[in-house]
Amino acid sequence: MKYAKEGQESDTRRLIQYITKIGKAAAMARLEPVVINTLLLFSQVAREACRQHMENVLVSIVLAFGEIGKVAAGQKMEISAKIAASCLGEIGNATTFARTRKETIAVIFALGEIGKSVTSQSLGDAANSIAAFLGETGKVAASLNFEDAALNAELLLQEIGTGAIEQNLKETADISVRSLQDIGKTADLQGLDRALLQAAYSLETIKFDAEDRYLMSASIIAEVALLHFERLEIEKLEDKLNKTSRGKKKFLGTRL
Structure with missing residues (x-):
């Protein structure tokens, strides 16, 4: 806090790296109070x-x-994983933070890492929260015209949604689908064609997987969302994007 208040950026980042190592080691040792204190300290800084x-x-x-958060989730420390996700959600959505493109992409990436880990560990409550936080942050990204960030959020929600179906986490799958629909609608309002198309592709993927595993709730929600997108003539949109992309791969994650 002292270095941060004095604006000493390099020293602040150096200490953050050290404390991160302590937090990860504490998570591996299942010292949850240390992990929680570390996360709350980072929130203040x-x-x-x-x-x-x-x-x-x-x-x-x-x-x-x-x-x-990812290491904590791997150790089935759900409280720590939820706290990490909650802090990320605050940074991603609260007006007290600047919400630049770089910060938004970082939040989405970090939420995705924790989200995939809690989903694979079948930590349903944490997975539900993270899918919702990703949806909200993705909507913010789309509303600010950060299309690459919105695309990354959609791809991560697709991965979490399909993982949730494999783990039979019905609520997480449903939330992932609703979050994708919300990002897609915001992308449509902002004229972000690639993000709109990616939302449709991701919904179609989850719908197919949900039907295959007889999770009809997620399948129905995805179908309703896709009907909305079909009215926007997704096929014509895809043709337009294929012409402008000149054979390049359409959707790639963005490096920080």
Whole structure:
């Protein structure tokens, strides 16, 4: 906090790296109180970094949440994983943070890392929260015209949704589908054609997997969303994008 308040960016980031190692080691040792204290400490420093306009520090903290949360989830420490996700959700959605493109992409990436881990461990409550946070952050990204960030959120929600179906996490699958629909609608309002098309592709993928595993709730929600997108003439949109892409792969994750 001292370094952050003094605007010493390099020293602040260096200490964040050290504390991240401690947090991950504590998670591996299942020392949950240490993990929780670490996450709450990072949350305080994140607010100060925002006040000081230190974007790189904030991104470092966001990625630290993702790293520690992922390890905690791997150890089935659901409370720690949910706290990490909640802090990321606050950074991704709260007006107190700057919400630049770089920060938004980092939040989405970190949420995705934790989300995939909690889903594979069948931690349903945490997976539900993260799918919802990803949806909200993806909507924010689309509303700010950060199309690459919105695309990454959609791809991660697709991965979490299909993983939830494999683990029979019905509520997580449903939330993933609704989140994709919300991002797609926002992308449509903002004229983000690639994000709109990706939402349709991701919904179709989850719908197919849900039908295959007889999870009819997710399948029905996806079908309703797809009917909305069909009215937007997705096939014509796909043709237009194929012509402009000139054979390039359409949807790639964006590096920070």
